[in-house]
Amino acid sequence: MDTSDTPVVFMQNIVKRFGTVTALDGVDFTVHPREVAALVGDNGAGKSTLIKILTGVHTPTGGQIYFEGSPVQIRSPQDARALGIETVYQDLALVDLMSITRNFFLGRELVGGIGLIRFLKLRRMDEQTRTSLSDIGIEVRAPTEKVEKLSGGERQSIAIGRALHFGAKLLILDEPTSALSVGETRKVLNYTLNAKERGLSVIFITHNIHHVYMVADRYTIIRHGKLVGNYLKSELTETDIADLITGVRES
Amino acid sequence: MEISAPVRRTTSWSLPLRRALADSPILGPLLTLIVIFVLCSTFVPNFLTLRSISGIISAATLTGTMAIGVTLLMIGGEFDLSVGALVAVAGYLYAFNTVDGGSPGIGLILAIGIPAALGALNGLILIVTRIPSFIITLGTRSIYRGLLWVLSTGALVQTLEDLPIYQLFNGRLEVLNQFAEGANFRTAILWLLGLVIVFQWILVRTDFGGHVFAVGGNPGAAKAQGVNVKLVKLMTFAIGGALAGFSGVLLFSQFKSVRVTTGAGMELSAIAAAVVGGTLLSGGSGSIWGSLIGVLLISTLRTGVVLLDLPFIPADNFEAVVGATIVGATILNKWLRSRG
Numbered sequence: 001m002d003t004s005d006t007p008v009v010f011m012q013n014i015v016k017r018f019g020t021v022t023a024l025d026g027v028d029f030t031v032h033p034r035e036v037a038a039l040v041g042d043n044g045a046g047k048s049t050l051i052k053i054l055t056g057v058h059t060p061t062g063g064q065i066y067f068e069g070s071p072v073q074i075r076s077p078q079d080a081r082a083l084g085i086e087t088v089y090q091d092l093a094l095v096d097l098m099s100i101t102r103n104f105f106l107g108r109e110l111v112g113g114i115g116l117i118r119f120l121k122l123r124r125m126d127e128q129t130r131t132s133l134s135d136i137g138i139e140v141r142a143p144t145e146k147v148e149k150l151s152g153g154e155r156q157s158i159a160i161g162r163a164l165h166f167g168a169k170l171l172i173l174d175e176p177t178s179a180l181s182v183g184e185t186r187k188v189l190n191y192t193l194n195a196k197e198r199g200l201s202v203i204f205i206t207h208n209i210h211h212v213y214m215v216a217d218r219y220t221i222i223r224h225g226k227l228v229g230n231y232l233k234s235e236l237t238e239t240d241i242a243d244l245i246t247g248v249r250e251s
Numbered sequence: 252m253e254i255s256a257p258v259r260r261t262t263s264w265s266l267p268l269r270r271a272l273a274d275s276p277i278l279g280p281l282l283t284l285i286v287i288f289v290l291c292s293t294f295v296p297n298f299l300t301l302r303s304i305s306g307i308i309s310a311a312t313l314t315g316t317m318a319i320g321v322t323l324l325m326i327g328g329e330f331d332l333s334v335g336a337l338v339a340v341a342g343y344l345y346a347f348n349t350v351d352g353g354s355p356g357i358g359l360i361l362a363i364g365i366p367a368a369l370g371a372l373n374g375l376i377l378i379v380t381r382i383p384s385f386i387i388t389l390g391t392r393s394i395y396r397g398l399l400w401v402l403s404t405g406a407l408v409q410t411l412e413d414l415p416i417y418q419l420f421n422g423r424l425e426v427l428n429q430f431a432e433g434a435n436f437r438t439a440i441l442w443l444l445g446l447v448i449v450f451q452w453i454l455v456r457t458d459f460g461g462h463v464f465a466v467g468g469n470p471g472a473a474k475a476q477g478v479n480v481k482l483v484k485l486m487t488f489a490i491g492g493a494l495a496g497f498s499g500v501l502l503f504s505q506f507k508s509v510r511v512t513t514g515a516g517m518e519l520s521a522i523a524a525a526v527v528g529g530t531l532l533s534g535g536s537g538s539i540w541g542s543l544i545g546v547l548l549i550s551t552l553r554t555g556v557v558l559l560d561l562p563f564i565p566a567d568n569f570e571a572v573v574g575a576t577i578v579g580a581t582i583l584n585k586w587l588r589s590r591g
Contacts, residue, residue, distance in 0.1 A: 057475075078477045092471040095464070097535040102461055107476035109458040119456045 005033045006069040008170050008201045009054065009085075014063035016049050023049040025225045026063070031170065036192060036202045038216035040209070042245055046225040047205050051172055054203075055087045056080040068169075083170075086163030090175040093159040096148040100140055103147055104129040104162050132165040133158065136194060153184025160191045164198065171195050172203045177211045189215050209241045223247055276529040277541040279587040283527075283580060284548045291555040301431035303554050311550040312421075312439035313338075313505075315543055316498040318521040319450050320370075320491030322542040325525050326454070327487040328467035328534030329384040331373055333392035334495035334521065337366035338514030340399055341499025346408040346509050355416040363496040369395060370492020374485040384488075392518070400511045409508035421504035439501045443543075446494070451539040463487060468535025523573060524549055527580040548580075549573055 009031040016024040024046045031037040041047045052058040054065065056074040065072055067083050074080050080087070094103045101122075110121040110128075129143040138157045147155060156176050163171050173192065177185040192215050195202055206212050212219070219236065221228040221244045228244050236244075243249035292299040317334055324331050341362040348358025373391055377384045420439060427436040454460035462483045465473035474480050498517075503509050521542075528545030530537025556569050 055475075077475055081477055087475060089472070089475055092469065092475045095468040095472050095535065097468040097531075098461070098464055102464070106461065106465055106473065107478045109461060111458055118458075119452075120458060120461070122456070 007032050007066070008068060009203075010066040011050070011054060012064045012066070014050060014053060014065075015061045016046075016053060016058060017061045023225050024053075024060075027222060027225070027227045028230075029220055029227075030230070031201050031203055032218070033201055034196060034199055035217040036196055036204055036215050038212040038219045039203055039205045039222070040207060040212055040219055040241065040245055041222040041228075042207055045222045045245075047207075047222060048174070049225075050222070051087070051174060051203070051205060054080065055085060055172065081166075084168055085170045085172065086166060086168035087172040088156065088159040088163060088174065088176060090178060094147045094155050097146060099144045099146055100150075100158060101126050101129045101143040103158065104132075104143075104165070108166065128165075133161045136161055136164055136191065138191075151184060152180050153187050156180070156184075156188050157191055160188070160195065164195060164200070168200060170201045170203065172205070174205045175207075176204070177206065177208060185211060207245070209238050209245070213238050213241070221245060276536060276538050277544060279584050280528045280541050280544045280548065280580065283583065284544050284551065287548060287551055287555070291551060295555050295558045298555060298558055300433075302433035302435070303558065305427070305431075305434040305436045307547065307550045307554045308440055309435055309437045310553070311543075311546040312437065312443045313498050313502050314517055314520045314524060314549075315443045315546040316439075316446060316501060317495050317517055318524045318542040318546055319446055319539055320487075320494035321518065321521040322525045322528070322530050322537055322539055323450065323454070323463060324384075324487045324491045325522070325530050325532065326467045326534060326537045327463045327484055328470065329374075329377065329484060329487065330388060330522070331370060331384065331488060331491045331495075332388040332518050333369070333373060333395050334366075334491055334498075335514040335516060335518040336392045336395040336399070337369060337492055337495035338499040338502060338517055339509060339511060340369065340395060341366050341496035342503045342509030342513050343399060343403055343408060345500050345503050346410070349414060349416060349503075350408060350410040350412065355414065359416070359500060362500050363493050366496030366499070367489045367493035370495070371485055371489040373492075374488030377484065377488075378481045396511060396515075403511060405511055407508060407510045411507070417504040417507065419504075421501050437505065439505065442497075442501065446497075447539050447543050450490075454539060459483070459486070464535055466534075520549065520573075521546075523577050526577055529584050545580075549576065552576055 007030045009029070011027070011029040014024050014027045014029070027046065027050060029039070029050060039047050039050065049058060053060045054074065056076045056079045059075065065074060072083065074083070095106065105125050110125050111118050112121050113119065126143045130140065133140055138161050150158070160171070160173070176188050180188060189211065192202055192204060204212055204216055217233055219231045219233070219241060221231070221241070223245065297303060317338065321331065321334060344365055345358045345362035347353070348361065349355050373384065373388050376382070376387050418438070420442065422438045424436040424438050424440065428434045454463065462473065462478045465478055466480045466483045470480050499514065502513065524545035525537060525542045526532060526545070527548055528538070528541030528543070530541060552572050553569050556572050
């Protein structure tokens with residue numbers, strides 16, 4: 001971890017209101033290069049809202065986002081992606097009824113064409129999917145297999161592999177382990193560390209303290225739409241984190 | 252003493268077959284069509300003749316053309332119940348511009364363009380209001396027909412002329428008809444086949460096609476990957492409208508008459524054909540080939556039932572047979588899908 005560098009992301013004083021409901025009330029959030037930043041909080045604390053602002057799904061009511069030091073406006077998922085922000089959503093990661101390859105290249109298909117007729121380079125997409133996943137230690141039986149036949153961990157790993165393949169600078173994992181078995185959780189945590197070793201920054205969103213404690217370098221804890229605090233890993237024990245999330249202890 | 256239970260092995264031939272059945276969305280419907288066709292050929296008198304077979308295929312062209320668009324919409328997770336009304340809209344536009352002089356070219360453009368725009372309007376209402384398309388188009392199907400009633404003053408339009416453009420779209424296909432007396436193959440078969448090939452290709456070989464599957468299968472995931480969900484949906488509605496319009500062109504070219512009620516209920520037949528052909532009502536899965544098979548299956552049953560002339564299922568009660576087929580085929584498709 002290198003805190004002297006410019007943060008990859010600095011979200012400053014973010015406010016988000018939905019009608020009369022204030023989901024986020026002036027939250028700051030920083031992610032440094034080559035670190036796993038954990039964003040933790042109870043259900044409904046505002047984690048998802050904060051991340052959806054960073055990924056262009058929601059527009060903030062107030063506040064400013066800096067990406068690699070420059071102020072940016074992120075108005076759509078495409079904007080976020082153009083900056084190098086890739087997100088693996090818990091439930092929105094993959095389309096079950098489509099093949100691994102089709103999911104891998106969804107929205108970024110390899111298209112060839114003669115004149116006005118444009119078509120998919122299916123074979124090349126299959127090859128790239130297989131080699132790219134294989135490079136990071138994920139072996140798929142067949143890239144043409146439908147995603148619905150895969151386990152939860154395999155799905156997460158494919159979504160992570162996809163983000164790495166498309167040159168993400170910042171990888172956002174939204175509750176990546178919440179529905180997984182112990183063995184699969186371990187794999188996903190390994191991919192997370194793997195991504196960090198490859199030079200990426202990772203935002204790891206969860207309410208599972210145990211999982212986040214194994215991989216995170218830094219914690220940002222939010223509660224009821226407000227920032228509780230920023231902590232380095234060495235500053236807190238697992239119990240401390242739990243107390244801060246639930247509000248048993250104030251920062 | 253311990254005796255391990257014998258490992259139950261799947262015989263070598265059945266596993267690939269089961270895999271294929273589960274992986275290919277059209278193999279199930281195709282087998283059903285073949286079984287029904289063989290049953291009809293065996294038990295129905297006069298069924299296995301070029302005359303009745305040509306009748307089965309020709310009768311499938313109008314619903315078949317519409318079913319292509321309906322299938323695309325359903326894969327994308329939407330319904331358009333107004334396509335039956337759009338057939339009548341197209342029929343009038345085409346008729347007004349071809350009967351008693353006029354410009355067939357303009358007629359053709361209007362008959363495809365206006366239904367496409369009205370289809371897109373359905374999509375636009377969906378995007379703006381987020382009301383389910385089933386409800387929106389349940390409304391617009393009556394509105395479109397109502398507007399047509401006002402504009403046409405409810406008059407039947409018909410002609411006895413035989414213009415070249417009618418021949419082009421739904422003339423008799425003498426190349427095939429010469430082989431048997433009473434055979435009634437029509438040029439519309441070629442148009443349908445061409446459209447099926449083109450749209451199946453678009454569906455599986457283009458990025459747009461993939462996006463249709465994605466927005467129907469998991470719109471949130473599609474959006475998160477940067478797919479323009481709204482635009483894709485709008486496109487499927489426009490295409491659905493255009494194909495309904497073309498279906499109206501084929502219809503008028505064949506029957507040379509159109510009235511306000513023309514095409515009523517066709518949308519349900521097209522949806523039925525898509526479902527029988529393996530397209531999921533919930534979106535995200537299906538094929539144009541499957542819907543072609545579905546249309547042919549329903550058409551085969553219709554002919555079979557009519558020729559059988561059973562006392563309790565006269566030709567007029569044929570809908571009951573279609574209903575049973577839909578339920579049966581859906582159960583079969585679901586069962587096939589769950590295997591492999």
